[in-house]
Amino acid sequence: MHLNGSTFNDLRQVGIHPNFWYPVARSVNVKSGKLFATQFAGEPIVIARTAQGAVFALEDRCAHRQMPLHLGVLEDERLKCGYHGWCYGAGGRLDRIPYLTEGGKIPPEARRVRSYPCREQYGLIFIFAGATAMAEDVPLPNLPEFQSAEYSTMYFSREVGCHYTFMHENLMDMNHQFLHRRLMGGIQPVLLSHRAGDDWVEAEYKFEGGKQHPGADLLVMGGKGERQTDRDYELMTVRTDYPYQNLVVYRSHSTIPTIRLWAAYVPIDDEQRRNRSFGLLMIRRPKVPGLLMLARPLIRYFAQSVFYQDRLAVEAEQRAYDSQGADWNHEVSPVLLELRRVLAERGISRHEATTQHGSPELPKRVAEARQ
Numbered sequence: 001m002h003l004n005g006s007t008f009n010d011l012r013q014v015g016i017h018p019n020f021w022y023p024v025a026r027s028v029n030v031k032s033g034k035l036f037a038t039q040f041a042g043e044p045i046v047i048a049r050t051a052q053g054a055v056f057a058l059e060d061r062c063a064h065r066q067m068p069l070h071l072g073v074l075e076d077e078r079l080k081c082g083y084h085g086w087c088y089g090a091g092g093r094l095d096r097i098p099y100l101t102e103g104g105k106i107p108p109e110a111r112r113v114r115s116y117p118c119r120e121q122y123g124l125i126f127i128f129a130g131a132t133a134m135a136e137d138v139p140l141p142n143l144p145e146f147q148s149a150e151y152s153t154m155y156f157s158r159e160v161g162c163h164y165t166f167m168h169e170n171l172m173d174m175n176h177q178f179l180h181r182r183l184m185g186g187i188q189p190v191l192l193s194h195r196a197g198d199d200w201v202e203a204e205y206k207f208e209g210g211k212q213h214p215g216a217d218l219l220v221m222g223g224k225g226e227r228q229t230d231r232d233y234e235l236m237t238v239r240t241d242y243p244y245q246n247l248v249v250y251r252s253h254s255t256i257p258t259i260r261l262w263a264a265y266v267p268i269d270d271e272q273r274r275n276r277s278f279g280l281l282m283i284r285r286p287k288v289p290g291l292l293m294l295a296r297p298l299i300r301y302f303a304q305s306v307f308y309q310d311r312l313a314v315e316a317e318q319r320a321y322d323s324q325g326a327d328w329n330h331e332v333s334p335v336l337l338e339l340r341r342v343l344a345e346r347g348i349s350r351h352e353a354t355t356q357h358g359s360p361e362l363p364k365r366v367a368e369a370r371q
């Protein structure tokens, strides 16, 4: 796919590649012995947490009459459909039809529902929506700060009415500081360098001048006064490692992240025009114990205000796209142009992404991804 060359394909028609681990729920929202309904790119998924605390994920559609399984109940680690009580095991196999009479036959297509590899990490529940056989070989994101006692993590999760690629562009694009001028004053980002590979893009920025909201100053308290290097400015790196993003800030003279924001944007609907954005904001603790605890409400207020402004912008972009029927983006930033290339090359065409469930026209690449 060539976005910047002569053949232009519409980035907003590119489906996210399913062969990755995507968060679909926060752990705290999936209670023991309960079912939780979610979605990945139009595929309804039910997450179940057994009384013992284990999680598993199934297609949220009963093989009998397509009743959503999340309306059922969990009984002895099995999911019982709420309509006629068909029972499924964690692997999606139909174990039992309570009223099946002797000699009654179960059609082969009704003997199971799809199950998704499912893992719990970082307070999130991840599913692997692509080729199940590949799940073992694809790593979950690596977030060393999350495990470290030196950091405290704040969660953000909400639905945003836009294609996931708008989210990627928004975070990588520090030139939209103007949108946040009320919160960030006259701070000016300066692009220092950028690099890109097949499935990644990274940009380094420094910030000059201006006062900002106190929440922004409190956010970067950790590591103040350290001297590990001569760099006398705060450094920010923003990196897309398809399909995730990381924004990391280092204080001047410090080589240890003062914050790391990890983000994933998970398409909800078939057309991928809505996404659920998950963010983990890992904040390095300042030396004074308890200070971060006190600062948390102000930090959260600041982060949510920034996100609110970003959401206004990306949802407006989606509306413009919908009314114009095409991507009229005229990008000038070299970082964003690289990012658009990565997103286009790594994704799958939305036509492929939506032609699913064994349709005869299923393109080979998608069929493999969804086997």
Ligand code: FES
Pocket (backbone or CB within 6 Å): 062, 063, 064, 065, 066, 067, 081, 082, 083, 084, 085, 086
């Ligand atoms: S629809 Fe699920 S048991 Fe009938």
Ligand SMILES: [Fe+2]
Pocket (backbone or CB within 6 Å): 170, 176, 179, 180, 306, 310
């Ligand atoms: Fe922003």
